Amino acid sequence: MRFTGGSAPHDLTYSDVFLVPSRSDVTSRLDVDLAPDDGTGARIPIVSANMNSVTGPTLAAALARRGGLGVLPQDMPLQQLDEAIRWVKRQPTWFDTPLTLAADDTVSHARTLIPALDGHGVVLIGADGEYLGCIAATRLGTALPDARLGDLLHGPLTSIDVDDIETPRAAFDLLVAADLQFAPVLHHGQVVGTLSRRSALRSTIYQPAVDASGRLRVAAALGINGDVERKARALVEAGVDTLVIDTAHGHQESMLRAIRIVADLGLGVPIVAGNIVTAEGARDLVEAGADILKVGVGPGAMCTTRMMTAVGRPQFSAVLETAQAAHELGAHVWADGGVRYPRDVALALAAGAASVMIGSWFAGTIEAPGTLETDDDGRVYKQSWGMASTKAVQARFGRLSPYELARKELFAEGISSSKIYLDPLRPSIEDLLDMITSGLRSSFTYAGARTVPEFRERAVVGLQSAAGYEEGKALPVSW
Ligand SMILES: NC(=O)C1=CN([C@@H]2O[C@H](COP(=O)(O)OP(=O)(O)OC[C@H]3O[C@@H](n4cnc5c(N)ncnc54)[C@H](OP(=O)(O)O)[C@@H]3O)[C@@H](O)[C@H]2O)C=CC1
Numbered sequence: 001m002r003f004t005g006g007s008a009p010h011d012l013t014y015s016d017v018f019l020v021p022s023r024s025d026v027t028s029r030l031d032v033d034l035a036p037d038d039g040t041g042a043r044i045p046i047v048s049a050n051m052n053s054v055t056g057p058t059l060a061a062a063l064a065r066r067g068g069l070g071v072l073p074q075d076m077p078l079q080q081l082d083e084a085i086r087w088v089k090r091q092p093t094w095f096d097t098p099l100t101l102a103a104d105d106t107v108s109h110a111r112t113l114i115p116a117l118d119g120h121g122v123v124l125i126g127a128d129g130e131y132l133g134c135i136a137a138t139r140l141g142t143a144l145p146d147a148r149l150g151d152l153l154h155g156p157l158t159s160i161d162v163d164d165i166e167t168p169r170a171a172f173d174l175l176v177a178a179d180l181q182f183a184p185v186l187h188h189g190q191v192v193g194t195l196s197r198r199s200a201l202r203s204t205i206y207q208p209a210v211d212a213s214g215r216l217r218v219a220a221a222l223g224i225n226g227d228v229e230r231k232a233r234a235l236v237e238a239g240v241d242t243l244v245i246d247t248a249h250g251h252q253e254s255m256l257r258a259i260r261i262v263a264d265l266g267l268g269v270p271i272v273a274g275n276i277v278t279a280e281g282a283r284d285l286v287e288a289g290a291d292i293l294k295v296g297v298g299p300g301a302m303c304t305t306r307m308m309t310a311v312g313r314p315q316f317s318a319v320l321e322t323a324q325a326a327h328e329l330g331a332h333v334w335a336d337g338g339v340r341y342p343r344d345v346a347l348a349l350a351a352g353a354a355s356v357m358i359g360s361w362f363a364g365t366i367e368a369p370g371t372l373e374t375d376d377d378g379r380v381y382k383q384s385w386g387m388a389s390t391k392a393v394q395a396r397f398g399r400l401s402p403y404e405l406a407r408k409e410l411f412a413e414g415i416s417s418s419k420i421y422l423d424p425l426r427p428s429i430e431d432l433l434d435m436i437t438s439g440l441r442s443s444f445t446y447a448g449a450r451t452v453p454e455f456r457e458r459a460v461v462g463l464q465s466a467a468g469y470e471e472g473k474a475l476p477v478s479w
């Protein structure tokens with residue numbers, strides 16, 4: 001990456017900069033390979049944040065199916081983490097994970113799980129796991145809230161047999177021929193997944209992130225306190241593919257100790273550690289044994305650290321400096337936090353990140369943990385909160401004495417409650433991934449780059465004023 005017109009005398013964040021187009025011999029956006037070069041085996045440079053409101057097993061599986069990597073949060077109890085990892089590993093790699101409910105469940109319950117939008121649906125399963133039928137999500141929008149789902153089943157059972165769809169393209173054509181938007185996929189009468197036209201199409205474009213046994217990949221986080229060795233071993237035993245050692249202030253002795261412990265175990269999985277924002281931090285963590293550095297202090301949407309402490313660093317410069325230091329040592333960087341538009345992802349990669357971690361944006365999706373809620377205006381949202389918020393601290397330290405808990409609560413550095421609205425046009429994480437990866441593919445071709453390392457090399461970055469940034473926005477109403 002190089003700056004055009006000189007670099008700034010101060011640190012920069014994503015809105016401060018833009019990418020200049022360069023002469024390109026990449027003639028199609030579909031010729032771009034988005035795989036990160038960080039050794040995680042991901043196929044797109046997108047990682048979901050280890051936040052309880054963001055990454056659960058459902059989101060991790062959906063993300064891995066499209067080539068990204070979900071990081072399960074350290075605040076999940078170990079047994080739950082173990083189950084979540086094993087569950088992700090059992091999920092289909094190109095069908096969607098079915099949303100299964102019972103015939104006695106109500107429409108209002110189903111509507112807390114999926115919005116009444118095209119391309120989604122519910123599969124009804126009997127007591128012995130037998131397939132009863134499926135209901136398109138749009139039907140849930142017109143049915144009475146207390147109606148039984150079983151009573152909405154009419155006509156012949158719709159489903160696709162797994163033997164009839166050898167390729168995603170064949171599945172797409174079959175759905176079109178049968179005039180279906182959504183259908184369950186059956187194998188010997190059992191539901192093994194679901195497909196929509198959109199998901200079949202996606203499977204022709206994305207590659208899943210899979211391990212050596214062909215199972216979806218998943219990462220998990222651990223903190224710097226407690227029995228780090230036992231937890232790291234247990235996570236790898238469960239099948240985790242990448243370990244993320246995470247704390248607010250990553251450039252501290254307890255972190256270096258935790259990295260050394262995990263690195264010395266030789267578990268054979270990449271070690272990510274953070275968060276840091278300086279070259280010194282990068283060097284110390286890599287020297288301790290980290291393969292990938294998680295970079296970002298304060299840019300997160302749920303984060304109050306900068307206002308509470310003045311500590312942090314504008315994210316573009318933080319990524320640029322740490323990535324340079326990391327690359328000199330053969331390590332990599334994940335840019336963590338502050339991503340609100342596809343452009344921010346492109347700029348993080350231009351600054352040198354191998355992958356970009358997204359939290360709050362993904363909290364407002366069907367696949368995020370938690371249920372859908374509706375506000376007074378009828379808009380659908382999910383709750384989100386910071387992992388250093390009072391809410392998260394209370395959950396994490398609930399077993400401490402009231403006195404110890406009260407001491408911990410003094411140090412909240414995140415917000416406990418926020419509403420992240422689902423975009424009606426992009427209610428699923430996969431819709432957001434389509435938007436982000438299509439933006440990225442286009443950014444790469446503007447820069448004349450076919451791969452992530454090439455983009456990092458070729459990107460030309462300029463500085464812009466607030467007016468320059470504003471000019472780039474679309475205007476949905478006239479001025
Ligand atoms: N990226 C970011 O900007 C930030 C992210 N977070 C996220 O919140 C979650 C909770 O992290 P965390 O609060 O570190 O909790 P952890 O459970 O990881 O514990 C942090 C440990 O570090 C010690 N510590 C020393 N200085 C600090 C400091 N300035 N801030 C926090 N701890 C400090 C704490 O001791 P003691 O409690 O005695 O001080 C404690 O032992 C993580 O997922 C983290 O990534 C939190 C803040 C900023």
Ligand SMILES: Nc1nc2c(ncn2[C@@H]2O[C@H](COP(=O)(O)O)[C@@H](O)[C@H]2O)c(=O)[nH]1
Nearest residue numbers: 049300301303337338359360386387388414
């Ligand atoms: N200072 C705090 N940072 C937090 C908290 N919870 C999460 N985070 C960080 O934010 C990113 C995600 O950023 P986003 O803009 O995509 O939401 C996450 O990975 C953490 O590093 C918090 O309570 N305080």
Ligand SMILES: [K+]
Nearest residue numbers: 298299300303
């Ligand atoms: K912030």
